[in-house]
Amino acid sequence: xxxxxxxxxxxxxxxxxxxxxxxxxxxxxxxxxxxxxxxxxxxxxxxxxxxxxxxxxxxxxxxxxxxxxxxxxxxxxxxxxxxxxxxxxxxxxxxxxxxxxxxxxxxxxxxxxxxxxxxxxxxxxxxxxxxxxxxxxxxxxxx
Numbered sequence: 288x289x290x291x292x293x294x295x296x297x298x299x300x301x302x303x304x305x306x307x308x309x310x311x312x313x314x315x316x317x318x319x320x321x322x323x324x325x326x327x328x329x330x331x332x333x334x335x336x337x338x339x340x341x342x343x344x345x346x347x348x349x350x351x352x353x354x355x356x357x358x359x360x361x362x363x364x365x366x367x368x369x370x371x372x373x374x375x376x377x378x379x380x381x382x383x384x385x386x387x388x389x390x391x392x393x394x395x396x397x398x399x400x401x402x403x404x405x406x407x408x409x410x411x412x413x414x415x416x417x418x419x420x421x422x423x424x425x426x427x428x429x430x
Contacts, residue, residue, distance in 0.1 A: 288325070288406065288416070289314045289362065291332035291375075294353040296339055299383050306382045307332040310354070310375055317371040318362055325423045329406060352379055352392040359404045359413055368396055 291310045300306050310332040320326045342349050354375050363371060372394045380388035404411045411419070 288320075288329040288404070289318070289356050289358045291357075292335060292353075292355045293332060293379065294335045294337060294342070294355075295379075295383075296342055296349065297336040298339075299336075299352070300334070300379075301384075302382070303334040303336065306379065307334050309378050309382070313374045313378060314356060314358075314371055317367050317374065318358070319367075321420060321424060323420065323423050323427060325420055348391075350388075350391055352383075352388060353395070354379065354392065355395040355397065357397050357399060359411075359416060360398045360401050361413065362398070363396060372396070 289311075291307075291314060293306065293310060295303075311330045315322075315326060315330045320330075340349060342351050342353075344351060356371065356375070375394055376389050376392045379392055380386055402410050402412045404413075404416060406416075409415075
């Protein structure tokens with residue numbers, strides 16, 4: 288149930304809401320979690336449109352994108368890390384209509400500490416999240 292933060296310069300994306308949904312779909316798909324409401328309702332992307340000039344590298348370039356993905360501990364093994372970075376980068380470049388943006392997109396993969404995934408007003412451990420998912424699947428009839 289990752290949270291994705293996308294930081295772009297204002298106006299880079301014609302339809303930020305479409306991009307947000309696409310990024311959430313990508314991460315959920317790469318994680319290979321069950322397609323249940325618990326995951327669908329709690330996998331989200333937030334688009335942060337920053338004013339012109341708010342992004343700069345050491346050389347003063349301002350045409351970069353930053354994507355930060357926060358997952359629970361161990362959600363992405365090395366193979367999934369590689370795939371999710373590639374797919375997120377390509378999705379943003381496509382949405383911006385600029386294939387060269389892949390060279391200027393930074394992706395940060397971070398994990399919440401064990402017990403540090405807050406959902407439904409509770410700080411969950413990974414085991415608790417797995418248990419909640421299994422309970423939901425059982426209620427849905429083994430979906």
